[in-house]
Amino acid sequence: MPDVLDLLMGLDQAKLPEKKVKIKRLSKECGEPVVFSLRALPYNRVAEIKEASSEDMAIDILLAGVTAPNLRDKALLEKHHAPTPAELVKSLLLPGEIEDLSREVERLSGYRTATLEEVKKN
Incomplete structure:
Protein backbone atom coordinates (compact mmCIF):
# COMPACT_ATOMS: atom_id res chain seq x y z
CA MET A 1 0.00 0.00 0.00
CA PRO A 2 1.51 3.37 -1.00
CA ASP A 3 2.42 5.93 1.65
CA VAL A 4 -0.43 8.41 2.12
CA LEU A 5 1.99 11.33 2.42
CA ASP A 6 3.43 10.49 -1.01
CA LEU A 7 -0.08 10.31 -2.47
CA LEU A 8 -0.98 13.70 -1.01
CA MET A 9 2.26 15.25 -2.26
CA GLY A 10 1.28 14.15 -5.77
CA LEU A 11 -1.98 16.09 -5.68
CA ASP A 12 -2.40 19.53 -7.17
CA GLN A 13 -4.50 22.11 -5.35
CA ALA A 14 -8.06 20.83 -5.22
CA LYS A 15 -10.41 22.17 -7.88
CA LEU A 16 -13.86 22.90 -6.53
CA PRO A 17 -16.52 20.57 -7.96
CA GLU A 18 -19.05 22.12 -10.33
CA LYS A 19 -22.43 21.04 -11.63
CA LYS A 20 -25.26 22.32 -13.83
CA VAL A 21 -28.88 21.87 -12.79
CA LYS A 22 -32.11 22.66 -14.62
CA ILE A 23 -34.92 24.41 -12.77
CA LYS A 24 -37.97 22.44 -13.96
CA ARG A 25 -40.66 25.02 -13.20
CA LEU A 26 -38.80 27.97 -14.72
CA SER A 27 -37.85 25.89 -17.76
CA LYS A 28 -41.51 25.06 -18.32
CA GLU A 29 -42.53 28.72 -17.89
CA CYS A 30 -39.80 29.99 -20.24
CA GLY A 31 -40.23 27.23 -22.83
CA GLU A 32 -36.45 26.77 -22.76
CA PRO A 33 -34.10 25.08 -20.28
CA VAL A 34 -33.28 27.37 -17.35
CA VAL A 35 -29.94 26.02 -16.17
CA PHE A 36 -28.02 27.19 -13.11
CA SER A 37 -24.29 26.52 -12.79
CA LEU A 38 -23.20 25.64 -9.27
CA ARG A 39 -19.79 25.41 -7.63
CA ALA A 40 -18.72 24.02 -4.28
CA LEU A 41 -17.76 26.53 -1.62
CA PRO A 42 -14.27 26.65 -0.12
CA TYR A 43 -13.88 26.21 3.63
CA ASN A 44 -13.37 29.92 4.38
CA ARG A 45 -16.55 30.93 2.53
CA VAL A 46 -18.58 28.31 4.42
CA ALA A 47 -17.14 29.64 7.69
CA GLU A 48 -18.11 33.22 6.74
CA ILE A 49 -21.68 32.19 5.95
CA LYS A 50 -21.98 30.22 9.21
CA GLU A 51 -20.55 33.15 11.19
CA ALA A 52 -23.07 35.55 9.67
CA SER A 53 -25.75 32.96 10.53
CA SER A 54 -28.59 34.94 9.06
CA GLU A 55 -32.12 33.65 8.96
CA ASP A 56 -31.66 33.21 5.20
CA MET A 57 -28.69 30.85 5.34
CA ALA A 58 -30.05 28.81 2.41
CA ILE A 59 -30.16 31.96 0.27
CA ASP A 60 -26.63 32.93 1.35
CA ILE A 61 -25.35 29.48 0.37
CA LEU A 62 -27.24 29.62 -2.93
CA LEU A 63 -25.88 33.08 -3.80
CA ALA A 64 -22.33 32.00 -2.95
CA GLY A 65 -22.56 28.78 -4.96
CA VAL A 66 -24.44 29.86 -8.10
CA THR A 67 -21.93 30.94 -10.76
CA ALA A 68 -24.49 31.44 -13.54
CA PRO A 69 -26.82 33.15 -14.06
CA ASN A 70 -25.40 36.24 -12.40
CA LEU A 71 -27.93 36.81 -9.64
CA ARG A 72 -26.28 40.15 -8.87
CA ASP A 73 -26.85 41.53 -12.38
CA LYS A 74 -28.16 45.09 -12.08
CA ALA A 75 -30.57 44.77 -15.03
CA LEU A 76 -32.02 41.53 -13.63
CA LEU A 77 -32.45 43.11 -10.20
CA GLU A 78 -34.20 46.13 -11.74
CA LYS A 79 -36.44 43.97 -13.96
CA ALA A 114 -20.96 10.41 2.64
CA THR A 115 -17.35 11.55 2.25
CA LEU A 116 -15.64 8.85 4.30
CA GLU A 117 -15.39 5.10 4.01
CA GLU A 118 -14.29 2.79 6.79
CA VAL A 119 -11.17 0.77 6.04
CA LYS A 120 -11.67 -2.82 7.13
CA LYS A 121 -8.82 -5.09 8.09
CA ASN A 122 -8.45 -8.25 6.04
Missing part, protein backbone atom coordinates in the same frame (compact mmCIF):
# COMPACT_ATOMS: atom_id res chain seq x y z
CA HIS A 80 -37.75 42.12 -10.91
CA HIS A 81 -37.82 45.21 -8.65
CA ALA A 82 -35.43 43.50 -6.27
CA PRO A 83 -33.25 45.77 -4.13
CA THR A 84 -30.82 42.92 -3.31
CA PRO A 85 -29.79 39.58 -4.82
CA ALA A 86 -31.48 37.84 -1.86
CA GLU A 87 -34.77 39.52 -2.70
CA LEU A 88 -34.32 38.55 -6.35
CA VAL A 89 -33.90 34.90 -5.37
CA LYS A 90 -37.05 35.10 -3.24
CA SER A 91 -39.03 36.57 -6.13
CA LEU A 92 -37.73 34.21 -8.84
CA LEU A 93 -37.68 30.91 -6.99
CA LEU A 94 -40.10 28.96 -4.86
CA PRO A 95 -39.01 28.13 -1.29
CA GLY A 96 -38.45 24.48 -2.23
CA GLU A 97 -36.31 25.46 -5.22
CA ILE A 98 -34.19 27.69 -2.97
CA GLU A 99 -33.69 24.81 -0.53
CA ASP A 100 -32.91 22.33 -3.32
CA LEU A 101 -30.29 24.62 -4.89
CA SER A 102 -28.75 25.36 -1.50
CA ARG A 103 -28.58 21.64 -0.68
CA GLU A 104 -26.97 20.93 -4.04
CA VAL A 105 -24.25 23.51 -3.31
CA GLU A 106 -23.80 21.89 0.11
CA ARG A 107 -23.44 18.44 -1.49
CA LEU A 108 -20.83 19.78 -3.90
CA SER A 109 -19.03 21.22 -0.86
CA GLY A 110 -18.91 17.83 0.87
CA TYR A 111 -21.92 18.25 3.16
CA ARG A 112 -25.06 16.08 3.15
CA THR A 113 -23.15 13.27 1.50
